[in-house]
Structure formats: structure tokens, C-alpha cells
Amino acid sequence: MEGLVKKIKGIRNEMIGLSIVLMLAGIFMILFPNTSGNIICRGVGAVLCIWGVVRLVAYFRNNEILGSFGLVQGVALAGFGLYILIRPGIIEVFLTTVFAIIIIVDGILKLQYALDFRKLDAGGWWIEAVCAAVMIILGIVVLFNPFATVAAVMLFIGVVFVFEGAWDLASILYISKIAKEFNK
Incomplete structure (x- = not known):
């Protein structure tokens, strides 16, 4: 059991680190959308x-x-x-598609969290569901790229990444709280 707790803490810490990296990447994209x-x-x-x-x-x-x-x-x-x-310009064209897929997949993952919270009768599961829907919609917007310039789409993705990273961080902390209550 102790090994499982250690593994879960490791996963939690890794997810916290990834959330912070996502927010930093978003801030970078907001500050430097052209480059x-x-x-x-x-x-x-x-x-x-x-x-x-x-x-x-x-x-x-x-x-x-x-x-x-x-x-x-x-x-x-x-x-x-x-x-x-x-030739980074050639790959840069596909970058927004990759980012869109990442955002959509993360939204689906958040939807799974929401459904898992619901099964556990955790309060506030619907907040996670709403966030999941928003992330999926934002990912679809990025996928269809209605923006006039690459800088505009990078700025938009940056904002989404900051929101997504912050929400992931909040979700991880909430999951940790629920897990502690569930174990008692």
C-alpha cells in the first residue's frame, strides 16, 4: 500500500509540474505571439x-x-x-493542429475526471464538466483556426494554455483532497 501511495504522489507531482510548464508556455506565447x-x-x-x-x-x-x-x-x-x-516554418503550420489536438484531448480527460467525480458523489463535479466542455470547444476553435494571422492564433493558444494549466492545477489539488477524504 505504501508503494501505491508513493506512486500516486509521484504522479500528482508530475501532473503539477506539467501544469506549471503548460502555464509558462502559455505566458510565453502571450508575450511573444509573433515568434x-x-x-x-x-x-x-x-x-x-x-x-x-x-x-x-x-x-x-x-x-x-x-x-x-x-x-x-x-x-x-x-x-x-x-x-x-x-525549416521551422513548414512545421509551424502543423503546430496549431497539434496544439488543438492537445487541448481537445485534455478536455476529454477533464470530462472523464468530472464523470469520475460524479460516481464518487463529489460535490462540484459539474464544474469540472463545464470546464471540460469549454476546453473541447476552445480546442475545436483552434483546430478550425478562424484567425487572420499566426500571431493571433498563438496568442489565443497561449491564453488557452494558461487557463488549461491553471485549471489542471486546481483539478489536481481537488482530486488530492477527494482522495484523502475517500481514504478516511
Whole structure:
């Protein structure tokens, strides 16, 4: 039981960290809507390059054979990362779609939380349901991108990310509270 409690606390702390990162990313997008997409693409490209090099080093260092795809993974990751670094504008076009999918999936996850709260007879479950609906609608808005410029969509996504991160943080704290009450 102690191991389970430790694992749950670890997951909670990880989710808190992700919520904070989401809010910081949103603030960054709000402050720099004209350049945030390009910077995010370059950051993803750099991470992919590093990941690819790590896979290549691991492949050659460990003398992996038969069934190992370390060489292919390393070359593919580094190559794709390098391509993104060289031509971030091409990937930036898809960035809003990726963000929209993230927002919609998070909204569906929030809907699951709301339904779980309802099953537990937790008060305020409907607040989570309303937030889930709002997130799904905002994600759909981003997906269909009615904005005139990339800067406008980045600003909108930034606001959504700040809201989403703050709401996730509040939800995590509420879930922790319910779990403590449930265990008593």
C-alpha cells in the first residue's frame, strides 16, 4: 500500500509540474505571439536532434544487434530534428493542429475526471464538466483556426494554455483532497 501511495504522489507531482510548464508556455506565447511558434519548432528540433544523437551513441556503445532499431531511430530522430531546425516554418503550420489536438484531448480527460467525480458523489463535479466542455470547444476553435494571422492564433493558444494549466492545477489539488477524504 505504501508503494501505491508513493506512486500516486509521484504522479500528482508530475501532473503539477506539467501544469506549471503548460502555464509558462502559455505566458510565453502571450508575450511573444509573433515568434513563439518558430521558437517552439526550433526547441522541438533541438530536442529531436539530441534524442537522435543519444540513440546513436547508445546503439554504438552497447553493440546492439538483431532486433535493435537504435541506428534507424537515431538517424531518423536527428534527421527530422535537423530538418525542423533548418525549416521551422513548414512545421509551424502543423503546430496549431497539434496544439488543438492537445487541448481537445485534455478536455476529454477533464470530462472523464468530472464523470469520475460524479460516481464518487463529489460535490462540484459539474464544474469540472463545464470546464471540460469549454476546453473541447476552445480546442475545436483552434483546430478550425478562424484567425487572420499566426500571431493571433498563438496568442489565443497561449491564453488557452494558461487557463488549461491553471485549471489542471486546481483539478489536481481537488482530486488530492477527494482522495484523502475517500481514504478516511
